[in-house]
Amino acid sequence: MELLRIDQTPSLQRIEPVTHVSTGSSFIEANTEAVSFAEMRDRHVIPVFLKDNEPAISHCEFIETVSQATQDAFGLATFPRADIRVSHPVKGRVYEARHKKAQELLPHEKTIYFERMAFMISIPDIRDEVSGNLLELTIGGVKAFHLDNLNSCKGGLEHFKVFIGFKNRVCTNLCVSTDGVRTDLKVRTLEELYQGVFDLIGSFDSVDFLRTLNSLTEYELEERQFAQIIGRCRMYQFLPTVLRKEIPDLLINDTQVSRIAEHFYHDPNFSGSENGVIDLWRFFNLFTGANKQSYIDKYVERGVNGYEFTERIRQSLDGSYPEFWYLS
Template sequence: MAFIIEVPTISTDVAGNRLNLTIGGVKAYSLDNLSNKKGADEHFKVFIGFQNKVCTNLCVSTDGFKADLTVRNMQELQNAIYCLLQQHDAARQIAQLKSLANYQLTERQFVQLIGRCKLYNYLPAQVKADIYPLQFGDTQISAICKDYYKDESFCRSDDGSINLWRLYNLFTGANKSSYIDTFLDRSLNAYQFTEQIKFALGNQRHSWFLS
């Protein structure tokens, strides 16, 4: 079970894409004890972020997501969502999303990134521990590869390069194939992962995914 509320009166433009403020959540049945009686703790995942109206991709940031919200009634759920609204810094998220278009991956860097993403899930645990986590599997990475060439809105440039705004949307687009219980977690991971790549490019820092 999921719910979503769009607030079209609060919107912005990023690289020619209209983004509307969106609030929503998922009933996390996988975290519930289904044998409990009514009135027992129930778990939700809730978010506030922006939806890209070009493709319906969802942009979720760190301060706009609560992965394990435990409530016992509707009032507690409403209060928790209200608190999330208060802590979410929409202006900061918009600024960060807009900045992604200023960073580019060459075709070679993109190929390196995809290869590392494919390898990541098969790394030994001790090696993974030192690498920024990636929650996307082979199915999603393959979709990113396809859309790198074929997506009408976010494909590569003629020289093979791709800016991070487009890359981010390839990740959020691929996330649409995820099951509902992992969708929001991967939405956040796409944002954090792209921010890590941006940091590596902007500060000329080492990134395992680009090395």
């Protein structure tokens, strides 16, 4: 199961991805809403750089570019469907309606764009199972306009986050690692954006990542070990700065830690067994499930952090990282 590698980069063309609003479990939930590609294209305005009124790279252009790179990398005849979630609306109105009360505005007099957007595109032909869970190769991205300096002129770097990993079809949890993520892809043009996505896809080793995910099923935590990890996750937020520097970062918040603890007992797919034992695959999915309550701009980083955190636990259990603070 290898990703196709293309020796020559095809020219970037405008395309229209096949998109839909997902009706099942969302890959991210907190403070977001589903939106279709057509709605974003036809109804949402595009932010501009204030000093020259030139448009930023829009959410639609971002999705189009990632879809084009995906099609070229995998030789797809058509585009698979993309799930799109948005948050933090920026509302406005046309000039003619400047004196109207908000409740009097007509639909054509309102303007809107969303500051933050995340999307996923699944490649259903590349899939495997881990512990009975169907995983699909998934490519996507995150755009948050507040990370760009829109007070300047067009021509500066614009920031994007892109990822390739696997989506757990049981719960739409996203499984990503550092090797499959660019958390700060800085570009000036769509061509540079295309090339960054294309290179990320080409360098990702899906077989090796699946092998690593499958190895998590071979390691187990007893209930007392799970409880110690949860307790120290809560303590981590209050550690003195000097001590925190010596401990691997933990990016999830207390609410998400509580969600992991709750789902250890009540999650229908990934709870611990009756004797209190949980394998690391299920633990990892409790972590990625809690990450779905993150805001869009923190989603990818916390996803990677969940994988790295679980890997440190695995290394602690097999003795290669005995000084892991959460279990020591």
